[in-house]
Amino acid sequence: MRRGGRGAGAGASVAILLSLWFCAAGAAAVGGWLGVRIRDLSETEMDEISAHHGLREGYGVMVVAVLDGSPAARSNLRGGDVIVGFEGRPIVDSGMFQRVVAAAPLDRELPLTVLRRDGRRQVLVRLQPMPREIAGERVAAEFGFFLRESLADARGGPRAGTVDSQALVTDVLPGGPAERGGLRPGDVLRLIDGEPLGSFRDATLILSRVPLDQPLRLVVRRGAEDQLALTLPGPSRP
Known part of the structure; x- marks a missing residue:
């Protein structure tokens, strides 16, 4: 039975954002990093891939964007590529791809199978450890909130007048740890676990x-x- 395509809405947007980082849950700074933004395929796209490439059933994940300077960029992955295999394993959806990339070794080149308009090809990638800034954004997403950098005003941080930028909460997932802990869009982070923020x-x-x-x-x-x-419950807790 064919899996359903991911629907539109907040859940889909969050899944796409999370796909950017490829980090094993529970170990934010550990795991392979590819440096792409991906999404699952729609039913229509799966049908088109199946017909065009002769696959028995359409599957894979679509590369939406490639980060400059990332392993994906160095390997010439492109927006629009459809990743259908990693180290010889079929890739069915974004969740599976995140798991296999997070668990993959960092010390050698690994084969990705991608579909492009001109056919199927293999791309070799060498993953790297996730940059800490990206790992931090992934942790925020695990707790159910998203941040962006904002210019600080006179009250911008724990030491007024000394803060160059601030962490502004832009989105909070319905039902997630952040919402349950009382965090709201528009909040500005001042301290995290007792540590003051200067930027x-x-x-x-x-x-x-x-x-x-x-x-x-x-x-x-x-x-x-x-x-x-505020106290946000840990996302790993049931």
Whole structure:
């Protein structure tokens, strides 16, 4: 039975964002990193691939974007490539691809099978450890929230006037640890597990060290409230 294509909406957007990092859950700074943004195929795309390439059933993941300087860029992966195999294993969907990349070795070139308009080809990639800033954003996503860098105002951080940028919460997943802990879009992170933030980069580096089986303690600024303490439950807990 063919798997269903991923539907539109917040869940699909989050799945695409998470696919960017390829990190094993529970070990944010460990695991192979490819440096692509991917998505699952729609039913129509699966049918087209099956017809065009002679596959018995359409499957794979679509490369949406390739990060500059990443292993994917060095291997000449392109937006629009459909990845259908990794080290000889069929790739059915983005979740499977994340798992196999996270568990793959970093010390040798590994074969990816991709489909392009001109046919099937093999691309060799050498994964690298995930950059800590990206690992930190992945940890935030595991807790159910997303950040972007924002210019700090006069109240931007724990030491007013000394902060160059700040970590602004842009999205919170419905039902996730962040929502259950009271985090909201528009909140500005001030402290993470007791550590003050001087910049957006500080936030991502501190988050990269956060264990996923423990609660995350935050202090945020929300409107006129400058020191709002929140505790987000660990995402690894049932």
